[in-house]
Amino acid sequence: MSTERPVISCKNVWKLFGADPEKYLAKMSSDMSFDDMREDGYIAGVKDVSLDVFKGEMLVIMGLSGSGKSTLVRCFSRLHEITGGTIEVDGQDIMSLPEKDLIDLRRSKMGMVFQSFGLLPHRSVLDNVAFPLEMRGQDKHTRRARALEVIKLVGLEGREEYFPRELSGGQQQRVGIARSLAIEPDIWFLDEPFSALDPLIRREMQDEFLRLQQLLNKTIVFITHDFDEALRLADRIAIMKDGAVEQCDTPDQIVLHPATEYVRKFTEDIDKARVVHAGVLAKADQPGTGDPVDTGMTVHKLARLLVNDKRDFIPVTRDGASIGAMSRSEALDILLGAE
Amino acid sequence: MVAIPSVTRTPMTRNRTAIWLLGIAIVLTILQYSGVLPAWLHRIPDAMIPPAAIWLDVFFNFVKDDLGLLKFTRFLTAGLENVLDTSGNIFYGKRRWPNLGPIPWTAIAGVAVVVGYYLGGWRLAVLGGGTFIWTALIGQWKIAMETMSVLVVAAPLAFVIGLSLGIAAWKYAWVDKTIKPVLSVLQTLPFFTYLLPAVIFFKVGPTAGAVATTIYAIPPMILMTTLGLQKVSPEVVEAGKMSGCSKFQMLRHVYIPSARTEILVGVNQVIMLCLAMVVLTAFIGMPGLGAKLLAMMGSFKLGRSFEIGVTIVLLAVTLDRMSKAWVVKQPEHFEKGTSWVNRHKTLVLAIAVFIGFTLLSFVLPIAGTIGRGQDFSQGKELDNLIKGFLAIDIVQSITYGIRYFLNVWILNPFRDFMLSIPTPAMIMVVAAFAVWLGGKREGVIAVIFFGLVALSGWWDRSIITLYSVLAAVSIAMLLGIPIGVLAARSDKWSQRVLLACDTAQTFPSFIYLIPAIMLFGITATAVVGSILIFAMVPLIRYTIEGLRTVPPEMTEAADMAGATRMQKLVNVQLPLALPTMAVGFNQAIMFAFFMVIIAAFIGTQDLGQELQRTLAGTDLGKNFVLGICVSLMALTFDLVIMKWAADKKKALGLP
Ligand SMILES: Nc1ncnc2c1ncn2[C@@H]1O[C@H](COP(=O)(O)OP(=O)(O)OP(=O)(O)O)[C@@H](O)[C@H]1O
Numbered sequence: 001m002s003t004e005r006p007v008i009s010c011k012n013v014w015k016l017f018g019a020d021p022e023k024y025l026a027k028m029s030s031d032m033s034f035d036d037m038r039e040d041g042y043i044a045g046v047k048d049v050s051l052d053v054f055k056g057e058m059l060v061i062m063g064l065s066g067s068g069k070s071t072l073v074r075c076f077s078r079l080h081e082i083t084g085g086t087i088e089v090d091g092q093d094i095m096s097l098p099e100k101d102l103i104d105l106r107r108s109k110m111g112m113v114f115q116s117f118g119l120l121p122h123r124s125v126l127d128n129v130a131f132p133l134e135m136r137g138q139d140k141h142t143r144r145a146r147a148l149e150v151i152k153l154v155g156l157e158g159r160e161e162y163f164p165r166e167l168s169g170g171q172q173q174r175v176g177i178a179r180s181l182a183i184e185p186d187i188w189f190l191d192e193p194f195s196a197l198d199p200l201i202r203r204e205m206q207d208e209f210l211r212l213q214q215l216l217n218k219t220i221v222f223i224t225h226d227f228d229e230a231l232r233l234a235d236r237i238a239i240m241k242d243g244a245v246e247q248c249d250t251p252d253q254i255v256l257h258p259a260t261e262y263v264r265k266f267t268e269d270i271d272k273a274r275v276v277h278a279g280v281l282a283k284a285d286q287p288g289t290g291d292p293v294d295t296g297m298t299v300h301k302l303a304r305l306l307v308n309d310k311r312d313f314i315p316v317t318r319d320g321a322s323i324g325a326m327s328r329s330e331a332l333d334i335l336l337g338a339e
Numbered sequence: 340m341v342a343i344p345s346v347t348r349t350p351m352t353r354n355r356t357a358i359w360l361l362g363i364a365i366v367l368t369i370l371q372y373s374g375v376l377p378a379w380l381h382r383i384p385d386a387m388i389p390p391a392a393i394w395l396d397v398f399f400n401f402v403k404d405d406l407g408l409l410k411f412t413r414f415l416t417a418g419l420e421n422v423l424d425t426s427g428n429i430f431y432g433k434r435r436w437p438n439l440g441p442i443p444w445t446a447i448a449g450v451a452v453v454v455g456y457y458l459g460g461w462r463l464a465v466l467g468g469g470t471f472i473w474t475a476l477i478g479q480w481k482i483a484m485e486t487m488s489v490l491v492v493a494a495p496l497a498f499v500i501g502l503s504l505g506i507a508a509w510k511y512a513w514v515d516k517t518i519k520p521v522l523s524v525l526q527t528l529p530f531f532t533y534l535l536p537a538v539i540f541f542k543v544g545p546t547a548g549a550v551a552t553t554i555y556a557i558p559p560m561i562l563m564t565t566l567g568l569q570k571v572s573p574e575v576v577e578a579g580k581m582s583g584c585s586k587f588q589m590l591r592h593v594y595i596p597s598a599r600t601e602i603l604v605g606v607n608q609v610i611m612l613c614l615a616m617v618v619l620t621a622f623i624g625m626p627g628l629g630a631k632l633l634a635m636m637g638s639f640k641l642g643r644s645f646e647i648g649v650t651i652v653l654l655a656v657t658l659d660r661m662s663k664a665w666v667v668k669q670p671e672h673f674e675k676g677t678s679w680v681n682r683h684k685t686l687v688l689a690i691a692v693f694i695g696f697t698l699l700s701f702v703l704p705i706a707g708t709i710g711r712g713q714d715f716s717q718g719k720e721l722d723n724l725i726k727g728f729l730a731i732d733i734v735q736s737i738t739y740g741i742r743y744f745l746n747v748w749i750l751n752p753f754r755d756f757m758l759s760i761p762t763p764a765m766i767m768v769v770a771a772f773a774v775w776l777g778g779k780r781e782g783v784i785a786v787i788f789f790g791l792v793a794l795s796g797w798w799d800r801s802i803i804t805l806y807s808v809l810a811a812v813s814i815a816m817l818l819g820i821p822i823g824v825l826a827a828r829s830d831k832w833s834q835r836v837l838l839a840c841d842t843a844q845t846f847p848s849f850i851y852l853i854p855a856i857m858l859f860g861i862t863a864t865a866v867v868g869s870i871l872i873f874a875m876v877p878l879i880r881y882t883i884e885g886l887r888t889v890p891p892e893m894t895e896a897a898d899m900a901g902a903t904r905m906q907k908l909v910n911v912q913l914p915l916a917l918p919t920m921a922v923g924f925n926q927a928i929m930f931a932f933f934m935v936i937i938a939a940f941i942g943t944q945d946l947g948q949e950l951q952r953t954l955a956g957t958d959l960g961k962n963f964v965l966g967i968c969v970s971l972m973a974l975t976f977d978l979v980i981m982k983w984a985a986d987k988k989k990a991l992g993l994p
């Protein structure tokens with residue numbers, strides 16, 4: 001997937017909050033830290049971020065509260081005007097788009113689920129979900145049918161006529177999800193979309209998005225605080241701190257080779273065995289012998305084999321073809337949590 | 340605690356300036372009393388007073404004749420007149436297109452019941468129905484409908500204009516910047532300044548009344564709209580953007596519906612201000628409840644005045660409660676499969692009731708209009724009753740006693756004293772007050788504003804106005820603050836008194852003249868009396884609110900320190916409540932300035948009297964000068980007191 005042109009490509013993106021951010025950014029020396037800027041009265045929501053998101057990819061953004069996750073995603077959809085850098089969506093510089101084209105882009109390509117839902121208080125569930133369709137000018141009958149369909153999908157059947165005020169937090173969140181599902185956008189921004197859901201529905205929703213992503217090749221940028229969720233969904237994870245992206249890589253690489261001390265700390269408590277796949281450990285120059293394992297197996301899933309097997313190198317295959325072999329002792333180290 | 344030095348330091352130098360100013364003022368006054376002060380220092384010589392009224396007249400004449408504004412407004416008038424005629428036809432049967440009216444009173448009362456029930460259950464249904472039934476039965480249907488027919492035109496007009504301007508001010512910073520100062524001046528302008536321009540540009544009668552009423556009601560609508568739009572949650576806005584809303588869709592589907600609450604609060608204020616003003620437009624010849632009340636009070640027919648007063652109060656309370664109920668009414672879902680009729684029950688029912696009663700009135704004329712002699716008015720009897728009561732020796736001696744005491748011992752000496760103070764000394768006293776409470780800037784403003792008043796040539800009358808205001812507000816404080824303090828002691832009483840204050844504030848100011856006249860006849864005491872009642876309302880209200888919102892941990896701290904109730908009140912609660920109480924005090928003063936002009940109807944010697952006289956002629960320039968004098972004095976108090984309250988709040992760390 002990395003050979004194609006990225007769907008979203010941002011280069012040296014800055015978003016500063018403060019009195020006159022453009023001027024401040026222009027005059028600022030390059031080694032200013034987040035705290036230095038704060039002392040001058042500016043908050044670096046996004047700090048010099050360069051990142052590509054590819055078609056059909058699910059990029060998960062993680063980081064502590066206030067690290068700039070929501071801000072970054074808002075820059076992608078130009079809900080924020082960025083202070084510096086460029087953002088291209090499908091090769092188009094979105095910062096230079098005129099108002100009309102921007103509206104078209106959002107109508108035709110983008111969808112977003114908001115952290116605190118952003119429901120229109122005066123509209124019923126049905127009308128909230130149908131809202132984007134209405135804005136696109138779809139006729140009443142079609143949009144109603146479509147809205148009912150997705151409302152059913154998120155399990156809110158029978159509450160179509162309720163108003164947001166009459167729903168629980170989790171139900172409101174599902175309305176927000178349904179609203180973005182209704183239009184099936186190509187690019188999806190999900191800002192902690194499942195935070196208020198119970199584990200059962202949460203899993204169902206995750207599956208639904210995975211299904212859509214794989215089936216329809218959707219591009220998804222997903223924010224979450226939940227590592228398990230990130231691991232389940234992510235093709236790549238970006239970890240943010242103070243507005244900057246500390247590392248953006250596959251889950252395996254992030255736990256195996258944290259780029260900074262911060263990322264190491266951040267991922268410290270994760271059970272690496274559940275994250276690392278055989279494919280990552282496979283060394284191409286090692287042939288190995290005996291029964292191979294599939295590249296997609298996690299070390300955790302191979303635990304029994306690793307403990308019982310006596311081979312030093314175990315061959316790894318992708319779709320039946322060999323891609324090398326992994327060292328059993330290395331895998332065992334990961335399994336046992338040895339440093 | 341770091342803030343303490345700066346907080347205590349500034350008043351020191353301020354105090355010194357204030358004392359200096361006061362000192363000079365006292366010296367000047369003493370000189371005046373000992374007769375050595377030159378006359379030109381006592382009052383500005385007439386020769387030095389610029390003929391502002393004449394300049395203004397020239398200016399207005401230029402605008403209306405040379406710029407053709409008069410033609411333009413008269414052109415507008417034609418349109419507005421048509422609308423008013425139509426609503427007049429529908430409500431009270433004026434013989435004009437569409438020749439449908441008048442609507443049977445039973446139909447209106449019935450619809451009021453349905454709407455009342457929809458908005459607020461049985462209580463509002465009874466209130467709404469009862470108001471209209473009372474109005475019809477007491478024989479005031481026609482005049483009440485004359486008033487309503489203007490209201491239903493002016494209020495929507497004010498709503499639309501206010502909403503549009505509010506949106507513009509929210510959207511474009513430059514509109515906001517231009518509108519803001521205009522609004523703050525408009526809100527302190529006495530209502531009379533609205534009336535005369537309306538008369539001049541729109542001819543005497545309902546049209547001018549409707550215009551004045553509309554303009555008067557616009558400012559709060561603008562403010563509430565802007566406030567509501569600014570408060571829409573950013574995520575809702577972003578959700579709208581991501582849904583691909585165009586600018587217009589954004590406004591139509593996202594902003595305005597989300598700002599519903601504030602906008603409806605604006606609607607409530609528009610309705611109430613319209614009602615208040617439409618009653619007052621009696622002064623420029625608008626027929627209706629106000630005009631009738633004016634006539635009845637003028638001929639001292641207390642019984643009828645009282646009945647009309649009750650009608651106005653009932654109408655005000657009904658309109659206020661209903662529109663407030665609308666504010667809090669949130670949409671509720673219907674079960675799936677609810678039929679159209681059930682979804683629109685209120686609408687269907689209202690139409691059914693309306694048609695039903697209209698048909699009934701064909702068969703039974705009394706259900707349509709209550710004719711002469713069919714009503715239950717007890718005007719005469721009430722009149723005799725009230726006058727009989729007032730004629731009882733004890734009552735008479737009490738009212739006479741109060742009147743005598745107030746006039747001879749308090750009011751007149753106070754007034755004469757204020758008049759004896761030389762102009763510059765008076766300005767310095769005001770400046771001292773402003774510097775002491777507000778600061779240097781406020782002091783300078785006070786000097787400029789009162790200087791302008793002095794230059795207007797209406798100094799003596801302004802001072803009499805000021806005296807009425809100060810006298811009435813002082814007495815109102817003596818009565819109102821203890822009432823507030825007492826009421827604040829228990830939850831139950833706070834609520835009751837606050838409700839009473841809320842209700843009283845919805846009455847058109849005119850109403851306050853009725854009890855004052857009843858008690859004191861048409862005298863200067865009645866003026867002070869009516870201002871007193873009117874000004875007491877905000878005083879009581881904010882005293883209670885101030886005391887009730889003192890953070891509990893502070894009173895608890897006092898309790899723990901073993902303070903008695905009185906100590907707690909004096910040392911903890913009152914100081915903390917003071918900034919809020921100052922807001923009430925400010926409002927009391929504003930109300931008083933407002934009332935003093937209405938009360939001029941009873942016969943006073945202040946600016947109000949002159950203002951009313953300008954209405955008879957068409958002295959637009961003089962009307963403006965007088966209006967601005969009142970406005971400048973009111974603005975000075977407003978600025979100083981609000982600044983003080985804000986400073987104090989900040990120093991106390993209150994929100
Ligand atoms: N509109 C704004 N004006 C000023 N500062 C802002 C604004 N929006 C965000 N910030 C600041 O930018 C920083 C990043 O905020 P952001 O909402 O992106 O955090 P987040 O990573 O999404 O946190 P959370 O996990 O709590 O949602 C915060 O310090 C916040 O205070």
Ligand SMILES: [Mg+2]
Pocket residue numbers: 069070071115191
């Ligand atoms: Mg966030």
